[in-house]
Amino acid sequence: MSSNTKIELDQLTKIFYKRNESVEAIKNISLDIEDGEFVCILGPSGCGKTTLLRILAGLETPSTGDIQIHQSESEKPLQSMVFQERGVIPWMTVEENVAFGLKMRHLPKKEIKERSDYYIKKVGLEKFAKLYPKELSGGMKQRVSIARAFANDPEILLMDEPFAALDEQNKFILQEELLNIWAETKKTVLFITHSIDEAMLLSDRILLMSSQPGQIVKEKKIDLPRPRTMESIRSNEEMAQEFVDIWQHLQKEVQGSRA
Numbered sequence: 001m002s003s004n005t006k007i008e009l010d011q012l013t014k015i016f017y018k019r020n021e022s023v024e025a026i027k028n029i030s031l032d033i034e035d036g037e038f039v040c041i042l043g044p045s046g047c048g049k050t051t052l053l054r055i056l057a058g059l060e061t062p063s064t065g066d067i068q069i070h071q072s073e074s075e076k077p078l079q080s081m082v083f084q085e086r087g088v089i090p091w092m093t094v095e096e097n098v099a100f101g102l103k104m105r106h107l108p109k110k111e112i113k114e115r116s117d118y119y120i121k122k123v124g125l126e127k128f129a130k131l132y133p134k135e136l137s138g139g140m141k142q143r144v145s146i147a148r149a150f151a152n153d154p155e156i157l158l159m160d161e162p163f164a165a166l167d168e169q170n171k172f173i174l175q176e177e178l179l180n181i182w183a184e185t186k187k188t189v190l191f192i193t194h195s196i197d198e199a200m201l202l203s204d205r206i207l208l209m210s211s212q213p214g215q216i217v218k219e220k221k222i223d224l225p226r227p228r229t230m231e232s233i234r235s236n237e238e239m240a241q242e243f244v245d246i247w248q249h250l251q252k253e254v255q256g257s258r259a
């Protein structure tokens with residue numbers, strides 16, 4: 001561990017019990033994440049990615065192993081999570097959803113309004129601020145939950161496939177926005193995706209997981225200058241090779257999990 005470590009996971013294992021069956025979702029995950037680091041997790045469906053994030057968010061307890069998160073002295077909340085689905089509160093409007101965390105912290109009304117308006121605009125929902133989730137599309141709901149996480153201004157952002165339900169254009173805008181916010185605020189980001197492209201565009205480091213029980217089997221540092229573009233990644237020979245390598249790994253794991 002270095003002095004700059006933000007998150008430390010030591011031999012984390014999670015077993016779910018259902019009636020007489022047990023499912024080992026993740027197994028012996030040990031990992032250090034630096035303060036301000038942007039880490040992407042790639043792995044086959046069902047390998048325990050969401051479980052890992054939920055443990056970090058405090059929504060699930062590990063069966064064995066240790067987890068340590070180093071909090072700074074700030075007033076900021078420690079972590080916010082953008083869920084893969086069902087991340088919005090159905091009986092609250094867009095505005096109320098985004099402001100929810102700020103309200104819970106009893107920030108001044110004016111600041112709550114300013115901050116939530118700012119992020120509602122950033123995700124392109126200002127015309128929909130007064131609507132309820134049932135009046136929104138799936139991608140719009142996802143943007144509400146992204147705006148809420150940004151507005152909360154946590155030290156750690158836990159993002160579970162946040163852009164998967166979005167069209168390419170909104171995805172691109174929000175990737176840029178996330179990188180801007182990350183660069184400005186030096187947050188630590190843990191980001192799950194199924195897209196190798198997205199992981200290469202965003203992250204400092206990619207963690208590759210095996211199929212169930214999920215273990216971290218490979219790590220790739222993405223040493224590319226920022227700002228990055230898809231073109232610059234594609235034209236980089238070393239990255240092209242990394243892409244193939246990650247692709248093959250995932251292919252093998254997915255086939256393994258289907259056998």
Ligand SMILES: Nc1ncnc2c1ncn2[C@@H]1O[C@H](COP(=O)(O)OP(=O)(O)OP(=O)(O)O)[C@@H](O)[C@H]1O
Pocket residue numbers: 016017018023024025043044045046047048049050051052084212
């Ligand atoms: N609350 C739960 N109770 C029982 N089993 C669970 C629970 N949550 C997850 N699991 C099981 O743990 C395993 C990992 O699930 P998880 O949702 O973490 O996978 P994932 O990697 O996020 O998959 P995907 O890419 O499809 O989102 C699965 O086998 C799942 O059925």
Ligand SMILES: [Mg+2]
Pocket residue numbers: 049050051084160
């Ligand atoms: Mg998941």
